[in-house]
Amino acid sequence: xxxxxxxxxxxxxxxxxxxxxxxxxxxxxxxxxxxxxxxxxxxxxxxxxxxxxxxxxxxxxxxxxxxxxxxxxxxxxxxxxxxxxxxxxxxxxxxxxxxxxxxxxxxxxxxxxxxxxxxxxxxxxxxxxxxxxxxxxxxxxxxxxxxxxxxxxxxxxxxxxxxxxxxxxxxxxxxxxxxxxxxxxxxxxxxxxxxxxxxxxxxxxxxxxxxxxxxxxxxxxxxxxxxxxxxxxxxxxxxxxxxxxxxxxxxxxxxxxxxxxxxxxxxxxxxxxxxxxxxxxxxxxxxxxxxxxxxxxxxxxxxxxxxxxxxxxxxxxxxxxxxxxxxxxxxxxxxxxxxxxxxxxxxxxxxxxxxxxxxxxxxxxxxxxxxxxxxxxxxxxxxxxxxxxxxxxxxxxxxxxxxxxxxxxxxxxxxxxxxxxxxxxx
Ligand code: TYD
Ligand code: MG
Numbered sequence: 001x002x003x004x005x006x007x008x009x010x011x012x013x014x015x016x017x018x019x020x021x022x023x024x025x026x027x028x029x030x031x032x033x034x035x036x037x038x039x040x041x042x043x044x045x046x047x048x049x050x051x052x053x054x055x056x057x058x059x060x061x062x063x064x065x066x067x068x069x070x071x072x073x074x075x076x077x078x079x080x081x082x083x084x085x086x087x088x089x090x091x092x093x094x095x096x097x098x099x100x101x102x103x104x105x106x107x108x109x110x111x112x113x114x115x116x117x118x119x120x121x122x123x124x125x126x127x128x129x130x131x132x133x134x135x136x137x138x139x140x141x142x143x144x145x146x147x148x149x150x151x152x153x154x155x156x157x158x159x160x161x162x163x164x165x166x167x168x169x170x171x172x173x174x175x176x177x178x179x180x181x182x183x184x185x186x187x188x189x190x191x192x193x194x195x196x197x198x199x200x201x202x203x204x205x206x207x208x209x210x211x212x213x214x215x216x217x218x219x220x221x222x223x224x225x226x227x228x229x230x231x232x233x234x235x236x237x238x239x240x241x242x243x244x245x246x247x248x249x250x251x252x253x254x255x256x257x258x259x260x261x262x263x264x265x266x267x268x269x270x271x272x273x274x275x276x277x278x279x280x281x282x283x284x285x286x287x288x289x290x291x292x293x294x295x296x297x298x299x300x301x302x303x304x305x306x307x308x309x310x311x312x313x314x315x316x317x318x319x320x321x322x323x324x325x326x327x328x329x330x331x332x333x334x335x336x337x338x339x340x341x342x343x344x345x346x347x348x349x350x351x352x353x354x355x356x357x358x359x360x361x362x363x364x365x366x367x368x369x370x371x372x373x374x375x376x377x378x379x380x381x382x383x384x385x386x387x388x389x390x391x392x393x394x395x396x397x398x399x400x401x402x403x404x405x406x407x408x409x410x411x412x413x414x415x416x417x418x419x420x421x422x423x424x425x426x
Contacts, residue, residue, distance in 0.1 A: 008021070013027035020185055021229065085102045085105055086131055089130060090130065099274045101277055108233075108278075111255040114262065121147075121195050125162060180192075202218050205218075257277045258275045268290045269287065270287075287301040302330075340365055360384040371396065378402075393421055394413070395414065
């Protein structure tokens with residue numbers, strides 16, 4: 001049975017090429033290259049063109065029709081075109097652009113890694129929407145979001161939560177790379193998202209999906225696809241317990257850009273960090289907040305690390321602001337010394353009075369300088385009493401639970417706030 005040789009012809013200008021291009025090399029129209037079949041397999045052998053039986057080979061560089069070496073000076077002429085980036089509008093997009101070092105570079109392969117559940121699928125779905133919007137002409141750009149983990153209904157459910165309404169976002173549930181790339185060719189999108197690299201496989205490659213060989217080969221195939229078609233591919237990768245995305249960082253060598261998404265389970269904040277970037281700096285950091293309706297860009301991250309209002313009180317409240325650099329961004333971070341004994345040490349430094357012997361401090365300090373009750377206060381008081389302390393400072397509100405006299409004759413002193421405490425002690 002004879003297979004046919006493909007030739008790709010531009011519907012707009014008639015330019016033909018052995019390989020498919022997302023953008024016609026002659027007239028520059030997007031998505032106009034259509035495939036036509038010409039010869040049979042027998043003909044091909046006669047004409048001496050090497051063709052593989054495996055369709056995977058379509059993405060191997062030795063496929064006939066690859067452009068020959070070009071003059072550097074000719075390439076200079078196209079450099080503006082090469083430097084073009086797909087903009088990602090909006091505050092959310094600005095955070096992503098910051099990490100990418102600008103918009104999304106056409107033909108780039110971007111890997112987004114992170115722990116399961118950190119929000120990678122959400123991030124990429126939101127980026128997909130922005131890519132649709134981020135066009136330089138009025139032509140809407142399609143984006144295909146492929147998931148090997150979720151059904152299209154599940155993705156739609158999430159999209160609904162994110163209020164995504166664009167008609168140019170295409171969902172596809174598949175794990176077969178050849179099938180995915182074939183669909184991508186058919187729709188000639190502005191970008192392709194694959195969720196995740198651990199779920200896709202390449203026919204003819206040994207090993208199961210998620211295994212080192214499959215992950216590596218699939219990524220290589222996606223890279224060739226991106227380079228040949230100029231369609232950027234955004235790839236999600238789960239980080240394993242050892243901190244790698246399958247295998248000892250093999251993927252990071254293949255792809256153009258590696259971003260990591262980080263965040264704590266107990267906090268809504270998410271950081272997007274660039275650890276490799278062929279098109280920009282690796283010092284960049286994007287800050288997001290996970291909300292009920294997806295991720296939001298945080299343009300002034302210091303605000304989230306500072307408590308809303310600094311106390312009006314003019315005395316020491318166990319709180320200081322430090323400026324910390326992460327990437328190119330400066331963060332103002334509040335350092336709180338809310339443990340009473342530490343605050344007392346600060347007082348000693350400032351007042352230059354030593355702490356009298358035999359006095360213990362049991363309380364937490366609020367941001368306003370007020371003393372707060374700590375857990376198991378009675379047990380703590382009894383312990384310091386047994387150890388022979390003469391005085392014990394506790395919050396005023398807890399004083400009544402320690403009626404005189406105290407065991408071992410220790411004096412209990414209730415204080416409302418730091419000011420009172422300082423007056424009593426020094
Ligand atoms: P997800 O993007 O599925 O993570 P990953 O792809 O990295 O495994 O999102 C994980 C969490 O985000 C999930 O626990 C639910 C939460 N979430 C929100 O809080 N708000 C939202 O709008 C969405 C879509 C998810
Ligand atoms: Mg996911």
